[in-house]
Amino acid sequence: MTPQRKTDRRVAYTKLALREALVELMQGQHISGITVKSLCELADINRSTFYLHYRDQYDLLHQIEREVLETLGERLASKQDATDEMFSKGPISLEVMTEILEYARENAALARVLLSENCDFAFQQDIMELAQVVVILPDSSINQRMEDYIVTYGINGCIALAEKWLDEGTIEEPAQVAQLMLQLLYFGTTSFTKG
Amino acid sequence: MTPQRKTDRRVAYTKLALREALVELMQGQHISGITVKSLCELADINRSTFYLHYRDQYDLLHQIEREVLETLGERLASKQDATDEMFSKGPISLEVMTEILEYARENAALARVLLSENCDFAFQQDIMELAQVVVILPDSSINQRMEDYIVTYGINGCIALAEKWLDEGTIEEPAQVAQLMLQLLYFGTTSFTKG
């Protein structure tokens, strides 16, 4: 009987080292420009060992992405339960957006890389889907095409804002940034204009 | 006396062929994953000839980018003269935004590639700087950090919207899309809500 084999310490270390190496290298270049050799040299892992676990650098990246989404999903689940009663199908709540930004801050280096242009996967969309972002108010009078444009606008604006926030060291509090995002999303820039 | 040597037809053809090959390949993959060899095979140009004109694939891309910015800049110059009197330092005008989108539509394949994630250069920022985007109204009461966040949000939202518009075949008219962008920028999503 082999009751769910525990993960070998060596495997755990190998994966951890390669993960950290990838995040470090992706701070400076796009995933498709990163060689398996450079990854292994930085991680001090034999190149043969790499191929024992991953197909290529994309495979490694995707596995990291999957893990992040899973972890974040679990964190959001509890928060969303609380707000589901109020907004069964409404715009994203301040609580959920704040929770996402708090998670991003706690894993800043990783989050920066995954949101950056050095990441080829459509990771951003996944995050926002996870957050059940419904940008448009339910009683809108516009058609589907317009709505899609507006969602695209809002999601990408928020992601770019988050990336800038991370790049500059997350000076503001997550709740503050979440507040800014939602205000921009719903009321635009003129809501910041001096009366 | 060599009075501005005319460009050799052969050189012109070589550059054109390589340009088109790059745009085609970049529809499917990131610039850093494109090999010089594949470029030359698609363009049916000898690899030695490539190196006669460009250092690598990035060099080729940057030259294209420079050319596009120059051409667009000239087109915007005339439009901006007209609006400069009204908004010496205000938000981007509907005319300028429309002009940008018209140019993008006329060069859709190229524009899609340059705005996509397959392009590593910060091409988007350059375009918006060229358009002298001032997102915030001049009499705003917020500080510099907030203003920067808001500009980032707006620019990236607009670019993502434009990219989607291009990807789907530029069904709407440029003026229509420009109108949508400015409304989102200034008044947010709630301005689309049914009264």
Add this chain to the structure above:
DNA sequence: TTGAAATTCAACACTATGTCCATAAAAATA
């Protein structure tokens, strides 16, 4: 038509790839 310029072609050393196998090291288990 002729000289100049651009392109082609073959060859070069160099580097990364993905795979393989034998060996060594470490972990899990009896």
Add this chain to the structure above:
DNA sequence: TATTTTTATGGACATAGTGTTGAATTTCAA
């Protein structure tokens, strides 16, 4: 602790792209 299983290492291999070179060829402009 001793043994077995698993994992990591190191070397070798053919393959493919890189950037450069020099000679031959083609095309252009005048």
